[in-house]
Amino acid sequence: MIAYIKGNITYIFDDSVIVDVQGVGYEIMCANPFVFQSSLHQEVLIHTYHYVREDMQVLYGFKNQDQKSLFTKLLQVSGIGPKGALAILGAVNVGDFIAAVEREDDKFLTSFPGIGKKTARQVILDLKGKLTTMLSLDAQPEILNSESTAVSPNGLNEAQEALKALGYSDREIKSIMPKLQKENIKNTDEIIRKALGLLVKN
Known part of the structure; x- marks a missing residue:
């Protein structure tokens, strides 16, 4: 498993970044590649999840460990694949999503593309009570308020x-x-x- 990639960002595309590591370019799929815009042509460390299937291998990248942890948890939910999990991370911060799961906010969860009522209930069933412990200390204050304050x-x-x-x-x-x-x-x-x-x- 490739836990992270450390190197220079050479290109930023709509759905990925290219990171040069000693002459080897790694394409890393990201929820929002432009969060790395300020680091173009500079050395960065991107947390990665190495997704492997018989017919494909993809590196998914994240700004921090909290995003990566939530991504891996979402993959465990029936009905959510890598693209769906990445779309969720691109539309909300980790703390707000966890707060919605903890308060069983179906309406908030079904506002994400590809998540219907059935999948939202599955997310709550599978993940409630299992997400708060994975957060870093810096992100813990985000879920103290039961109502999301970010853009819906x-x-x-x-x-x-x-x-x-x-x-x-x-x-x-x-x-x-x-x-x-x-x-x-x-x-x-x-x-x-x-x-x-x-x-x-x-």
Whole structure:
């Protein structure tokens, strides 16, 4: 198992980064590759999960150990594969997702693409009580509040579609997602206005 990759980021694509390690380029699939934009052509350490099947081998990468731990837990839930788990991580921070599981918030969980009521209940059944112990101390305060304060994934998805309709590319939209996810905004129109402001600055 490849636990992490340490090297220079040479390329950033819409769904992956290329990390050069002593002349060997590793392609690493990420929920939001543009979180590494500030580290382009610099040495980074990316936590990785080496996904192996008979017909494929893929490296999935994460900014920190908490994201990687949640990814591995999600893979244990029936109905959620690597792409689904990565999509969840790209739309919410780890603490907010765990808080939703702990309070059995079906509505929050079904707002993610590909998660219906049945899968949401399966997530709660399989993971409730098993996620808080995996968090680092830095992330523990995030789940103390039972209500999420971050942008709702449903509103975020609607905003992304609206921005695409306005002509913005996936690359441009993904580049502002980390900042948008930290905003305490629930209304889709407000999310779009904030996004447009960030896009203008970029």
